[in-house]
Structure formats: C-alpha cells, structure tokens
Amino acid sequence: MKKAIIGFISVTIIFGIFMYFINTYKKQEDTYVYVITESHFVLTDLTSKMAFTYFTNNKNFSFIDENTYGIMINEDDTIRFPIDSFEVEDTHDEYLNGELLYGFKIWFQLPEITTSYYFKEFYLKFISIDKKVQIYLGDLYVEYEETSNQFFKWNKLNATKKDTPQISQILVGVPYEQAIEEIYIGPHSVDYFYADKQLVIKVPDDVFVFLNTYVKLVTEEGITYLPQMPYIINYELLSKGLYHKYMY
Missing domain, CATH: 2.60.40 (Immunoglobulin-like)
Structure with a gap:
C-alpha cells in the first residue's frame, strides 16, 4: 500500500513538473x-x-x-x-x-x-x-x-481630449474673428465656432487613436496650414x- 501511495505521489510530482516546463516553454515561445x-x-x-x-x-x-x-x-x-x-x-x-x-x-x-x-x-x-x-x-x-501663407491670423494652439486617446477639439487662439470658408482635418470637412477669442474646431467622431495632426483653413485670401504637431501626449x-x- 505504501509503495502504491509513494508511486502515485511520484507520478503526480513528475507530471506537475512536466506541465510546468511545458507551460513555461509555451509562454517563452508565444509573442x-x-x-x-x-x-x-x-x-x-x-x-x-x-x-x-x-x-x-x-x-x-x-x-x-x-x-x-x-x-x-x-x-x-x-x-x-x-x-x-x-x-x-x-x-x-x-x-x-x-x-x-x-x-x-x-x-x-x-x-x-x-x-x-x-x-x-x-x-x-x-x-x-x-x-x-x-x-x-x-x-x-x-x-x-500647397502654396500657403499665414492668411489666417492665430497666436496659440491647444486641444481637449475625450476619455480615450483622441482629441475632441482643437483650440486656436485668435486676435479677432475672421471669415472662414472651410476647415479640414485630414480628409474631413469639420465644424467650428468662435468663443472667447478662440476658434474651436471639432474633431470628427470616427477617428482611431488621434493625438497628432495638422489643420487646413481655407479663407477668401487663400490657404493657411496649422502645423503638424502632437497636441496631447498619452501613456495609456x-x-x-x-x-x-x-x-x-
């Protein structure tokens, strides 16, 4: 009886060690x-x-x-x-x-x-x-x-974000309100409004992770590009x- 118990324990220990090495090997292999x-x-x-x-x-x-x-x-x-x-x-x-x-x-x-x-x-x-x-x-x-110039006058850039790693609005400091024909973020024509000496540009909802962009402003005088830049740094x-x- 003792021999049977010892044998059973030995087999169990050996099996456990075997499975440990198999799982360890798998973990090392899976990237x-x-x-x-x-x-x-x-x-x-x-x-x-x-x-x-x-x-x-x-x-x-x-x-x-x-x-x-x-x-x-x-x-x-x-x-x-x-x-x-x-x-x-x-x-x-x-x-x-x-x-x-x-x-x-x-x-x-x-x-x-x-x-x-x-x-x-x-x-x-x-x-x-x-x-x-x-x-x-x-x-x-x-x-x-394209050929562009600073037709649109601005003095600072900022942004707000969602609870995801995505910009929700781009905030452009302006000295005064200026007439705008269209604003583009990438391929998207986007909505915007003025508030408190800021041009508030709404970022499209259907973007993936979105923290870095340029903005294209079209006015009667011509095209102004807001520079490509990371608006927000996200570590999650x-x-x-x-x-x-x-x-x-």
Whole structure:
C-alpha cells in the first residue's frame, strides 16, 4: 500500500513538473504584438516621415531586420507604395491585464508624391528574405502642402481630449474673428465656432487613436496650414482597446 501511495505521489510530482516546463516553454515561445490603430493625417513637403506604435511582451521581437523592405497598401489593394527602409525607436512601456508590454515606434519615409491620397484602411506589409508580415494601422490621409501663407491670423494652439486617446477639439487662439470658408482635418470637412477669442474646431467622431495632426483653413485670401504637431501626449494607449493583436 505504501509503495502504491509513494508511486502515485511520484507520478503526480513528475507530471506537475512536466506541465510546468511545458507551460513555461509555451509562454517563452508565444509573442504577442499589439499594434495601435491610429488616424494618421500627415502634411508632407516630400521630406516627411511617419510612424506607428506597437507593444509586445517580447522585448527582442522586431518586425524588421537589415533586409526588410515594406509596402503601403490601401483597403482594396489598388494602391501600393514601396518603402525602402525603417527606423526603430523605444517608446514608453505599458501594462495590459497585469502584463508588462514593451513599446516601440517604427518610422519610415513617405513616398515622394506631389498629390494628396487617402487610405481608408491602411495596411503595411514587411517583406524580408524568410518572412512576410502584414499589419493593419488604421487609416491614412497624406496631403501634399500647397502654396500657403499665414492668411489666417492665430497666436496659440491647444486641444481637449475625450476619455480615450483622441482629441475632441482643437483650440486656436485668435486676435479677432475672421471669415472662414472651410476647415479640414485630414480628409474631413469639420465644424467650428468662435468663443472667447478662440476658434474651436471639432474633431470628427470616427477617428482611431488621434493625438497628432495638422489643420487646413481655407479663407477668401487663400490657404493657411496649422502645423503638424502632437497636441496631447498619452501613456495609456492600450487601455481603451484601440489596437490590433497579433501572435507570432
């Protein structure tokens, strides 16, 4: 009887150790990547770069190596722009469901195209010698900067945000009220009003993560661009679920 009990305990311990190593091995092997879906609205003069952000539980994971090139792809695969090279930089880390995730940004040069274009669904494919990976980044609107001037007089910029990582209003300090024909944020014509020596510009509701943009103001005199800038810095990008998750 004692031998049977000892044998049973031994088998149980061995099985437990075996399962521990199996689970540990799986945890070490499974790499999760959370790509932030953003509304990328970019003003370009043919020298502009853009970036996307991702988080991963594997600090050594990378989409790119020394042989990687890329392709920007729109929603129906009718537009493809090549990307020759990428740059990676560390950004802030975040926790999701109690797990530490390491943050990175990948930068790349936009194609030298002297016209505006809109990817309602924006995909990026990484291609190297031994792998191809395609990820979804949200949407992309790139505007080639037309000849402009400071026709519209302004003196400061600020913004308010929702309880998500999204701007809700852009606040433009002005010396006086000026006639405006149209205001654009990316591809969207947006509403606006004046209040307390401020031009209040309403951001569209149907954006993804949205913290960085330019603004295009059209007046009778011509076009004025408010500069591309990050209006708000947010260190909890994952908390509202605005990401696509991949496992490698």
